Amino acid sequence: MATVTATPAAATADRGAHHASRSAAAGFLLALPPVVVIALFVGVPVVLALAFSVGFTGGLNSVVAAVGQNVHHADGAVPTFAAYGDVFTDPAFWQDLALTLGVTLASTAIVVVLAGGIGLYLRLHGGWFARLLSGVAIVPLFIPVVIASWAILTFYSADGFLRSLFAQVGLEAPVWSYTAIAIVIGSAWTSLPFAVLMIASGLQSVPDALIEAARDAGAGTARIVRTILLPMSTVPIVIAVTFTAIGVIGSYTVPYFTGPNAPTMLGVSLARYFTAYNQPQQSLVLAFVVFLAAAGIGALYVWANFRSARREGRV
């Protein structure tokens, strides 16, 4: 983004160096406000939460420690992992974790297949129909998540569209609401627009000349997709995958509305621990488990960007 313009004369080069250091300071100061907001209202609470989860219940953690139940206190300066023990020895946690990972994998796969299909159709065929499909795929962006969850719940419920449609011809369709399948559908639904935008724009940036040259050489569509289109849009695809996965893994609203009571996603579970069971320490342990998983996925995103930047010679 910030390129240094070449200056021929030595005097202007000198001025340029001084200017660069002053502008670095200016840039740093201008960039501070959102960083400070995040540091204060996200960074500090996260650090406090980490401390609280290992038993440091003094200072700003004292209120929540006094109000909560089953709070384990640290022995002086030695942290205690009793809260972590509470969570990891609960079989419900492992079921919830398995469900969360399964749902994340399934919905990400569905999103990539749908978005990839739309993107490829748009790139290789174009035309009004492809544009219509991509427009439809963007619609979920317009709809708040609360409404989307509720709409999907009623659509796949016992008296919903799916069951009604099959009942018209005398068949019994399954009830998907309040099961993990509804969570997968809901998560895929809400994540679709962003993935379509990323993957479609990634595929569009592949030059026509490459595709035409391959066709002239006799390559079929499948081969073009496999050897040209997909490798050249790896970065947008990775971005779509990581954003979707991170969004789904810690989600609350979709599983809360559409999913079963147990096992449920970790986002719902940690909210339940905090509000219903009044066990804030254990709730935070769950939050960190989710954060670790999401951070791992996020590292993939950073690596992908770094790789593309290096390849383009920007690093």
Added chain:
Amino acid sequence: MPAPVAAALRTVGAAAFAIVLLVFVLGPLVWLGAHAFADRWTYPNLLPDSWTLRWWQTVFSDQVLGSSIQNSLLITPVVVLVSAVVCLPAAYAFARFEFPGRRLFLIGLFATNAFPRMGLFATLASLYYALGLMNTIAGIVVVQLLGTIVFMTWIPAAAFSAVPRSLEEAARDAGASRARVFFTVTLRLALPGILVGAVMAFLAAFDEAQGTYLVGAPDILTMPTEMYSLVLNFPKQVAAVFSILLAIPSVVLLLAVRKHVMGGQLAEGFQLK
């Protein structure tokens, strides 16, 4: 495989894919929309038995629902304004300046989204009690602000960096002052991207339910938090009406900037550069 058979299979495949996509995406919305006007609806009919507008009357004449609509429409613009003041200078800095920690800041702003929101709000509660922000509008503004920061830094930053420096330099050479160059060249050209960021920020703030609920309930309720209780306490049709109302600002705003969102401002904004 002979060419006509392959072509026919391709068309059938594409048609099937299209139908699945249309039902998958639009089905739930149409189904919910029908509920908002339904009087009696017997299973397994695909359409209501009779239609009515009385659920709309129910929603509009309810005091609590009305005040939640008011709260949403008052608080959200404030959040977007605060977000713009805090984030736009930073977006400009990310685009135009090289400084130590630039990439770290960019990633850090995005990485905070990786921490599950519910977990964050649980610990934010302690800080809020200490700062006296619990159950206040300021507290709600901060909570909603957190969700808008990524949109108001990344997307405008990409828009600013897309403005060609050569244009700015040409204007400087012609004698324009820095301020004039900024307002007439840079800002003008980056405005579509900034608007997309602002719209995404508006929607993120407007739809924010979890943190707003933890901070504001039961005194200050917004439309999304009201939705949670509506779904549990009122008939399906009332929730359907409220859903349509809640979706209207999103639809209107996104239609207005649809050209820029589809044109790549959103996708461009999330590439780390």
